[in-house]
Amino acid sequence: MYYGKGDVFVYRTYAKPLKGIKKIPESNFKGRNNTILGMDIQVALKGDAFLPSFTKGDNTSVIATDSMKNFILYHAGEFEGSTMEEFLEFVSGKFLETYSHINGVTISGKQFPFQEVEIPSEQEFTPSDTVFRQGLLEQPYASLEMERTEEDKFQVVDQWSGVEGLRLMKVKGSSFYGFIKDEYTTLPETFDRPLFIYLNIRWRYKNPKDAHGKRPVNYVCAEQVVQIAQTMFHQEDSPSIQYLIYVIGKRILMRFPELGEVTFESNNRTWDTVLEEIPSSLKGKVFTDPRPPYGFQVFSMTPEEVKEWEK
Ligand SMILES: O=c1[nH]c(=O)c2[nH]c(=O)[nH]c2[nH]1
DSSP, X not given: OEEEEEEEEEEEESOOOBOOOOOOTTOOOOOBOOSEEEEEEEEEEEOGGGHHHHHTOOOTTOOOHHHHHHHHHHHHTTOOOSSHHHHHHHHHHHHHHHOTTOOEEEEEEEEEOOEEEEEEOSSSEEEEEEEEEXXXXXXXXXXXXXXXXXXXXXXXXXXXXXXXXXXXEEEEEEEEOOOOOSTTOOOOOEEEEEEEEEEEXXXXXXXXXXXXXXXXXXXXXXXXXXXXXXXXXXXXXXXXXXXXXXXXXXXXXXXXXXXXXXEEEEEEOOOEEEESOOOTTSOOOEEXXXXXXXXXXXXXXXXXXXXXXXX
């Protein structure tokens, strides 16, 4: 039993910048200035005290979901940290602190990346400090489960970070062949397909406190994970999406030994070929989007499992 509020849009300006993250070869990302920390938050509260509101229509213990929204927004103004993960933990703790009849909080958020626009100056283009573009498809993700352990104590029982909505296309160099061929098979083998994938990647830390970003060298930015995925897609001529996500996961775990698990949800959106050949004076082919249904893959991996599989 739980109830809550979804799509609580929070825009906090001039949050503490996230500086001092680890440098990795696949990424030129340096950190987040957090001039705008934008988040779409979903919160749910749990507690036996809410039972009468369901069974008897007794609202005595009900915190209106409208108040939950205000609570989150109000506390965004008090937030001193630099990551969405830390904000979710901060505000969950405040809920449990403020309302003693709540037993647990489930909360998640998607971050809106705002990028500085480039402004022409004397010699070159320089980043604006006031104008930002909300342009990217992919969004950093975080979720948290917090439970009351004693009257005034609570602990994080589950924590995930991630990136959602990544879409990557590789125009050549991907194949898919060697699969079972039987009376149900109509798919031709392909040795060079235009591979378009949708990807959600999630990770958790060996030490959940590292998700805060308080020790920035231990924090994994979604932007860096995206650049690892892009790099591996570029470098590998993949025989399948299954193998591609494995290779991306291995690289993520290698670069960030702070992580205890990484998990993928991929969706196959490989384009349909319309024109295999176009006039000989021209280069290329013509494609269109595939029709449903779409294939998907889900794969989780820990550093220990990788060690075992790579033997
Ligand atoms: O990368 C792929 N993996 C599959 O399992 C699969 N199945 C399919 O029809 N196309 C693909 N592509």
